[in-house]
Amino acid sequence: MNNGNILSLNNVEVMYHEVILVLKGVSLSVPGGGIVALLGANGAGKSTTLKAISGLLKHENGRVTDGSIEFMGKRIDRKSAEEISHQGIIQVIEGRRVFEHLTVEENIKVGAHLSNARVKDGLDKVYAYFPRLKMIRDRTAGFCSGGEQQMLVMGRALMTAPKLMLLDEPSMGLAPLLIKEIFEIITRLNQVEQLPILLVEQNVKLALTVAGYGYVLESGRIVMDGSADKLRDNPDIKEFYLGLTDLGTRKSFRDIKHYKRRKRWLT
Ligand SMILES: Nc1ncnc2c1ncn2[C@@H]1O[C@H](COP(=O)(O)OP(=O)(O)OP(=O)(O)O)[C@@H](O)[C@H]1O
Ligand SMILES: [Mg+2]
Incomplete structure (x- = not known):
């Protein structure tokens, strides 16, 4: 039924406020252990697609009005964001929302709901992937650079030991060297943890370097898809x-x- 895909969207339609049709039948899949890029211009519906998967759509008065979303063989499109996150899907949302007055480490621990022992293991893992976060663990998050905040929100997501990560524009507004560092971490996370990632990016060149497969979204429809090599050419x-x-x-x-x-x- 799911052909080795951990996630599949079948003809998903999304509406906001019961009137604004934004996704017009989107089908895509993410194979277990793979990185899939979702590309497209501003307003194409990339973030909406991620929110439809994570359930966050419901908090914005949006709804999947047709089609289905399956995660590990089970339908999730009618489930709440809480249920979906318990099943192992984490969305790292656009725009790096950090708790500005908390320290980096406090930010990483927020929302993990773990026992003390598991918090320690989780932190060890986060700091192993993001050594820079360990160095600045006591800094107030609001004073961190954009790149550090991006690492922070990704580290916080990692604390939940996700089975699928939805990453929304991690490179936005960052300097090239930092972007390179973050994308190396994304690749390592995927390879070492076997973590499947659905990656939304405007930096197409970079996205197609780390992803195995990509989809191009235009005005709520997938207009092109293929292996990263094929899309690059x-x-x-x-x-x-x-x-x-x-x-x-x-x-x-x-x-x-x-x-x-x-x-x-x-x-
Ligand atoms: N909460 C909302 N209520 C109504 N319309 C919305 C809402 N969120 C997004 N939209 C509309 O849905 C369309 C797709 O938005 P979305 O944020 O998914 O695009 P995107 O591809 O992520 O764009 P960007 O690259 O700018 O982040 C846009 O026309 C947007 O105005
Ligand atoms: Mg977006």
């Missing part, structure tokens, strides 16, 4: 996302129609 992806083009300098008027047709899936 795709002329549309190259032109619109990677800024590479073999079309020479300026487009002639004759090319515009063709250009528009190809641009269709980019909003």
Whole structure:
């Protein structure tokens, strides 16, 4: 039934406030142990897709109105965010929400609901993956840099020993060196913990470096999918996302129609 996929979305439709249709039949899957990239322009519905999976949608007056979401062979689309997180899905939301007045370590421990022994094991693991967090464990989170805060929210997610991580734009607004560091950690987490990850990213080049498979979302629909290698070589992806083009300098008027047709899936 699930062909080695830990997660599958089948024709998922999502509405906000019972009127705004945002996802128009999204199907995608994440294989056990894999990294899958979900790409797309601003407003395409990437974060909505993640929230539909984690159940956080319900807190924004959103709802899966059609289709189904299966995690480890069980339907989860009607479950609450709490139930879904107990089943092992954790979403690291966009925008790095930290408790600004708490220390880094307090932030990591928040929401873990673990016994003291398990908190210690969890912290050891988080600090092994994010040595920088250990160095700044007593710092007030509000004073940490964007990169440190990103590590913090990922570390906090790791404390729950997730079976699937949903990562929303971890690279947003960070300096290249930090992005590199964070993506190396993402790769290591995936390989060492065998942690499957659904990764939403605007940095397409990087996303397709760490992911095995990718989907392109446009206005609530999947318009392209394939192995990361295949997507990297795709002329549309190259032109619109990677800024590479073999079309020479300026487009002639004759090319515009063709250009528009190809641009269709980019909003
Ligand atoms: N709570 C909400 N209520 C109503 N509409 C919403 C809500 N959240 C998102 N939307 C709308 O749904 C669409 C998709 O938003 P979403 O945040 O999923 O896009 P995204 O692909 O993550 O974009 P970005 O790259 O900017 O983060 C947008 O048009 C947005 O305005
Ligand atoms: Mg988003």
